[in-house]
Amino acid sequence: MKIYKGKSVFGGIAIGKIQVYVKGEKQVKRVKVEDTEAEILRYRRASEEAMVQLSVLYDKALQEVGEANAAIFEIHQMMLEDGDYHESIENIIHTQEVNAEYAVAQTADNFAQMFAAMEDEYMRGRVADVRDISERLLSILQGEAAEKVSVSEPVIIVADDLVPSETVLLDKDMVLSFVTVHGSRNSHTAILARTMGIPVLVGTELPLDGMLDGTQDGKTGIVDGTNGIFYVEPDEETLSRLQKAGEEEQEKKALLQTLKGKENVTLDGKSILLYANIGNIKDMATVLQNDAGGIGLFRSEFIYLEREDFPSEEEQFQIYRTVAEIMGKKRVIIRTLDIGADKQCDYFRMEREENPALGCRAIRICLTRPEIFKTQLRALFRASKYGKIAIMYPMITSVKEVQRIRENVEEVKAELTAQGIEYGEPEQGIMIETPAAAIVSDRLAKEVDFFSIGTNDLTQYLLAVDRQNPALDEFCDIHHPAVLRMIELVVENAHRAGIWAGICGELGADPELTRDFLAMGVDELSVSPGRILPLRKTIRETDVSEYRKTWQKSW
Numbered sequence: 063m064k065i066y067k068g069k070s071v072f073g074g075i076a077i078g079k080i081q082v083y084v085k086g087e088k089q090v091k092r093v094k095v096e097d098t099e100a101e102i103l104r105y106r107r108a109s110e111e112a113m114v115q116l117s118v119l120y121d122k123a124l125q126e127v128g129e130a131n132a133a134i135f136e137i138h139q140m141m142l143e144d145g146d147y148h149e150s151i152e153n154i155i156h157t158q159e160v161n162a163e164y165a166v167a168q169t170a171d172n173f174a175q176m177f178a179a180m181e182d183e184y185m186r187g188r189v190a191d192v193r194d195i196s197e198r199l200l201s202i203l204q205g206e207a208a209e210k211v212s213v214s215e216p217v218i219i220v221a222d223d224l225v226p227s228e229t230v231l232l233d234k235d236m237v238l239s240f241v242t243v244h245g246s247r248n249s250h251t252a253i254l255a256r257t258m259g260i261p262v263l264v265g266t267e268l269p270l271d272g273m274l275d276g277t278q279d280g281k282t283g284i285v286d287g288t289n290g291i292f293y294v295e296p297d298e299e300t301l302s303r304l305q306k307a308g309e310e311e312q313e314k315k316a317l318l319q320t321l322k323g324k325e326n327v328t329l330d331g332k333s334i335l336l337y338a339n340i341g342n343i344k345d346m347a348t349v350l351q352n353d354a355g356g357i358g359l360f361r362s363e364f365i366y367l368e369r370e371d372f373p374s375e376e377e378q379f380q381i382y383r384t385v386a387e388i389m390g391k392k393r394v395i396i397r398t399l400d401i402g403a404d405k406q407c408d409y410f411r412m413e414r415e416e417n418p419a420l421g422c423r424a425i426r427i428c429l430t431r432p433e434i435f436k437t438q439l440r441a442l443f444r445a446s447k448y449g450k451i452a453i454m455y456p457m458i459t460s461v462k463e464v465q466r467i468r469e470n471v472e473e474v475k476a477e478l479t480a481q482g483i484e485y486g487e488p489e490q491g492i493m494i495e496t497p498a499a500a501i502v503s504d505r506l507a508k509e510v511d512f513f514s515i516g517t518n519d520l521t522q523y524l525l526a527v528d529r530q531n532p533a534l535d536e537f538c539d540i541h542h543p544a545v546l547r548m549i550e551l552v553v554e555n556a557h558r559a560g561i562w563a564g565i566c567g568e569l570g571a572d573p574e575l576t577r578d579f580l581a582m583g584v585d586e587l588s589v590s591p592g593r594i595l596p597l598r599k600t601i602r603e604t605d606v607s608e609y610r611k612t613w614q615k616s617w
């Protein structure tokens with residue numbers, strides 16, 4: 063038996079035959095050309111053909127994995143049309159007087175290197191995308207069909223890497239799992255894999271020879287997606303242990319599915335809202351799959367982090383509108399940008415800070431750079447016409463800040479009215495994630511429509527423990543009485559003022575506290591999509607009035 067470790071993209075257990083996918087290395091020769099104009103034309107035709115192929119892939123993905131995931135192929139189309147990519151290829155052909163194939167391969171290497179060196183994990187994930195579109199162009203230029211993983215029986219695919227177009231072409235009924243050496247958890251391939259709902263490992267420490275040369279084909283493999291382990295030729299004990307675990311997991315999953323469409327109501331009839339946290343429009347598929355009652359936290363800063371320049375009002379409007387339309391009558395709480403601290407964005411050109419977590423982040427940027435804030439507000443107010451959008455402001459510490467936000471909002475509304483642009487009237491709430499906000503939550507509650515408690519930052523600031531520093535884990539007691547007292551106080555103050563209060567930090571998904579949150583009267587829990595059904599189960603098994611009778615608050 064051999065054991066390899068990998069990074070889990072999706073949990074679960076798969077047992078089956080291994081099929082190694084070895085990509086044919088494309089041989090690209092550097093050939094001198096005389097007529098560079100004709101070569102550029104040849105490249106442009108290949109690019110047009112690639113656009114057509116990507117549209118076909120988009121349609122296929124749309125049917126199989128939904129709009130949000132199909133969007134990858136739109137992104138590929140955008141990358142193909144991207145000025146820099148395009149110009150680089152034509153420039154190489156022109157200045158070096160070389161063939162289009164060489165220029166494409168060279169550009170792919172340059173761009174891949176650039177993305178790989180980026181700090182942002184999401185951007186590093188773009189290496190696979192640039193390789194994918196470049197491979198497609200090369201196949202067209204060389205007159206070959208694009209590569210496809212073909213499988214005829216249920217198998218575990220083992221590969222050096224898989225690009226999104228290979229992933230989407232996989233026969234979903236035949237692929238039990240896949241294990242790759244390269245690839246990041248944030249890559250689009252990983253996102254597609256999550257939607258397929260099969261155990262997947264990336265970044266797996268497979269030996270480069272002996273594993274990827276096809277000699278392992280047909281051997282038995284087990285992918286333990288939950289613990290990030292890949293077993294090759296497992297021994298009897300491991301096989302039967304994981305077979306059993308796999309069966310139990312299937313049973314659990316099937317049971318959870320029966321909760322879809324059911325209410326989040328306790329045995330004694332108390333209901334609570336269960337919403338999803340998302341960072342990206344691409345997360346929408348899992349939101350729907352897990353039957354979220356709404357979106358409780360859309361971290362809009364990811365729209366900024368994914369780009370190299372400020373997203374325009376129109377770009378943002380389209381994203382917010384799409385999410386609102388997908389959710390229909392369900393509430394979509396969009397948090398205004400929370401850049402700063404661990405989420406740095408170069409083009410914001412922020413001053414270096416000694417303590418970024420205590421620095422100019424989130425609402426502080428918005429209030430000091432109103433042009434950025436107002437662009438986002440305009441997009442949000444316009445998108446509010448198309449669904450039940452609510453706006454939420456992060457990192458609030460005082461009533462004064464809320465008043466300054468209101469001034470900006472009023473200016474934006476006046477501008478939109480003057481320009482004859484339609485907009486809605488979204489609910490407006492704030493995050494309670496600083497101790498100051500929690501302490502003055504009685505006053506803040508009179509200013510806004512709702513509170514959402516950000517326990518991640520609230521804990522960091524209350525316990526003076528940097529949430530980014532793993533060395534402080536032992537001092538970060540997430541169940542610390544100070545945190546729980548604050549939550550209770552905030553909920554009380556919200557209710558006294560007649561507004562609702564939810565929790566959108568990680569603590570909201572902690573099943574050990576669900577009964578306490580229900581007993582405190584928390585109105586909403588917003589958690590990652592995969593946690594919704596397990597929480598629904600806990601809620602439906604709880605009797606709050608019974609629990610209250612013997613309630614021993616640990617705080």
Ligand code: PEP
Binds near residue numbers: 359566
């Ligand atoms: C929080 O602080 O709890 C929160 C939800 O916001 P973020 O984790 O994005 O800072």
Ligand code: MG
Binds near residue numbers: 456495516518519
């Ligand atoms: Mg926060």
